[in-house]
Amino acid sequence: xxxxxxxxxxxxxxxxxxxxxxxxxxxxxxxxxxxxxxxxxxxxxxxxxxxxxxxxxxxxxxxxxxxxxxxxxxxxxxxxxxxxxxxxxxxxxxxxxxxxxxxxxxxxxxxxxxxxxxxxxxxxxxxxxxxxxxxxxxxxxxxxxxxxxxxxxxxxxxxxxxxxxxxxxxxxxxxxxxxxxxxxxxxxxxxxxxxxxxxxxxxxxxxxxxxxxxxxxxxxxxxxxxxxxxxxxxxxxxxxxxxxxxxxxxxxxxxxxxxxxxxxxxxxxxxxxxxxxxxxxxxxxxxxxxxxxxxxxxxxxxxxxxxxxxxxxxxxxxxxxxxxxxxxxxxxxxxxxxxxxxxxxxxxxxxxxxxxxxxxxxxxxxxxxxxxxxxxxxxxxxxxxxxxxxxxxxxxxxxxxxxxxxxxxxxxxxxxxx
Numbered sequence: 001x002x003x004x005x006x007x008x009x010x011x012x013x014x015x016x017x018x019x020x021x022x023x024x025x026x027x028x029x030x031x032x033x034x035x036x037x038x039x040x041x042x043x044x045x046x047x048x049x050x051x052x053x054x055x056x057x058x059x060x061x062x063x064x065x066x067x068x069x070x071x072x073x074x075x076x077x078x079x080x081x082x083x084x085x086x087x088x089x090x091x092x093x094x095x096x097x098x099x100x101x102x103x104x105x106x107x108x109x110x111x112x113x114x115x116x117x118x119x120x121x122x123x124x125x126x127x128x129x130x131x132x133x134x135x136x137x138x139x140x141x142x143x144x145x146x147x148x149x150x151x152x153x154x155x156x157x158x159x160x161x162x163x164x165x166x167x168x169x170x171x172x173x174x175x176x177x178x179x180x181x182x183x184x185x186x187x188x189x190x191x192x193x194x195x196x197x198x199x200x201x202x203x204x205x206x207x208x209x210x211x212x213x214x215x216x217x218x219x220x221x222x223x224x225x226x227x228x229x230x231x232x233x234x235x236x237x238x239x240x241x242x243x244x245x246x247x248x249x250x251x252x253x254x255x256x257x258x259x260x261x262x263x264x265x266x267x268x269x270x271x272x273x274x275x276x277x278x279x280x281x282x283x284x285x286x287x288x289x290x291x292x293x294x295x296x297x298x299x300x301x302x303x304x305x306x307x308x309x310x311x312x313x314x315x316x317x318x319x320x321x322x323x324x325x326x327x328x329x330x331x332x333x334x335x336x337x338x339x340x341x342x343x344x345x346x347x348x349x350x351x352x353x354x355x356x357x358x359x360x361x362x363x364x365x366x367x368x369x370x371x372x373x374x375x376x377x378x379x380x381x382x383x384x385x386x387x388x389x390x391x392x393x394x395x396x397x398x399x400x401x402x403x404x405x406x407x408x409x410x411x412x413x414x415x416x417x418x
Contacts, residue, residue: 005052005146005179007304009263009311012053016067019048023068024076031079033213034148037140047148048080051180054087056304057261057343061088062375066402081398082391085379087185089390092380094184094347096239101347104187107168112290120163125173133210133218134158138173145179145296150213156193157205161228167194176293179300183348198386199233239384245344245372250274253369254337255312256328256357257281257320259301260350261343262308265315267371269341278335279320281309282328287349325353329360337366344372375401 005011022044030046039045053059065084068077094101115121120129127135127142137155141147147155152174159170171190175181188197195202206226211219250273257264258281269276285301286292309320323331332340340361345351358368378401382393 004144005049005300007052007056007058007300008307009053009058012050012059015049015053016059016064019050020067020071022046023048023071023080028076028079031083032150033215034151035215036217037144049146051087052146052300054084055180055182056259056301056308057263058304058307060263060266060373060375061085062401062403065398069398069402082394085391085394085397086387087182088375088379089383089387090182090184090188091346091376092242092383094188095242095380096383097237098240098347099237100191101183101187104168104171107166108172109290111166111169112172115169118165118169121165121169124159124163124165129163131158131162131220131223133214133220134163136218141174141177142294145177145294145300147174147178152189153193153203154205154210156190157203158224160194161202161204162223162225167191167196172289172291175288176291177297179297181288181293181297184346195230196233197236199235200230202228202230204228242377242381245377246341246369248272248274249339249341249369249371251338252277252336254278254280254332254335254340255316256332256340256342256368257305257308257312258342258345258350258354259283259285259305259308260345260348261373262304264308264312264343267343267373269316276316276318277337278331279309279312279316279318280323280328280331281305281312281320282323282325282353284325284349284353287353325357326360328357329364329366332361332366333364339367339369341369341371344370344376346376 026044026046027048033046050059050064054061054064061084065081068080068084071077111118123129124134125138127138129135129138134155137147137151140151156167156170159165160167167190171186174190175186178186191197193203204226205224207219207221207224211221249269252275253269255264255269255276255278257279264279283301283305285298292298305322309322312318313320321331328340342354345354354368354370361368378397382390
């Protein structure tokens with residue numbers, strides 16, 4: 001049976017083309033509505049389903065934003081463009097505040113051994129909390145590997161403020177089961193709901209809102225804590241400078257892909273003194289959590305890596321191989337390369353895995369050169385404050401980062417600056 005969301009760039013491009021006509025008004029008006037997992041068989045979805053492809057860069061943010069700008073939605077695609085840029089904002093924010101990820105990882109590790117003793121936790125994970133909407137979303141997440149964004153917010157709020165469960169274990173539950181599981185988006189979204197990301201501002205799930213945006217599928221009136229006190233939140237750490245990326249590499253290079261970025265064809269490694277002589281890739285989806293990840297998630301990530309390696313192999317005319325991180329240094333040394341080049345990995349478990357890889361390569365006299373894309377280099381340094389401060393830069397970012405339209409003019413930014 002074909003996978004409902006095939007883990008290939010070709011499938012992502014097909015989905016992008018199919019959704020492009022609905023990026024304007026249909027998305028803006030429908031994106032908060034969660035009609036349920038079976039509704040897509042009856043009506044075209046209001047949301048794109050592109051997140052897993054963007055998460056692993058089977059599709060690029062620039063491709064998706066360009067489709068929104070150029071598509072029939074035109075200026076009405078402001079909402080879609082803004083939501084696309086949210087993921088760049090979150091990634092930049094976490095790369096500028098890496099201590100927040102370290103704090104989250106430590107909190108999960110500390111809570112994990114005693115989790116079964118936390119009242120109500122196992123029931124909530126198993127979809128037996130007694131709150132019908134939460135139980136349905138838990139089952140949907142486990143079965144499908146995805147969840148509507150509005151449902152993710154409701155789920156997190158009910159988990160934290162009605163059930164009184166640790167937010168880090170809720171975030172961990174999501175991370176283990178989401179195909180688009182992302183260190184920045186997942187961690188910071190849960191922190192935002194909890195009132196930790198914007199101190200004093202927490203997101204409260206309300207029965208009326210749930211009933212309205214699920215078209216009455218759920219109506220948990222009287223079941224939710226709709227007046228929780230905001231949690232005590234300490235000050236956010238100040239932003240750190242963005243780590244320097246490698247300059248354009250030259251010489252004989254080995255290319256190491258990972259599942260944070262699977263579009264090697266657009267890295268610009270052709271010519272100008274650079275020669276790719278070996279190609280490999282690795283993925284560590286089980287490093288998401290002390291509990292690993294769902295088998296379906298691991299299989300999706302591994303298949304996405306295989307697709308990325310296959311396309312890169314054809315692009316560079318090389319036979320790719322799949323490696324464990326501990327095998328990279330030996331592979332690189334045997335290739336006769338002068339350096340290993342890899343796409344930038346933002347703060348998260350893949351970046352953590354690259355630390356020992358870099359040390360093992362250095363022990364053999366080989367540098368690891370991390371390449372950051374122009375999109376990230378432009379967006380991430382702007383993520384020092386809240387999203388509203390970041391949002392005012394979106395028109396300029398689109399002008400600078402998107403290719404000119406077929407007529408030669410720069411892409412219109414639309415009303416995003418409002």
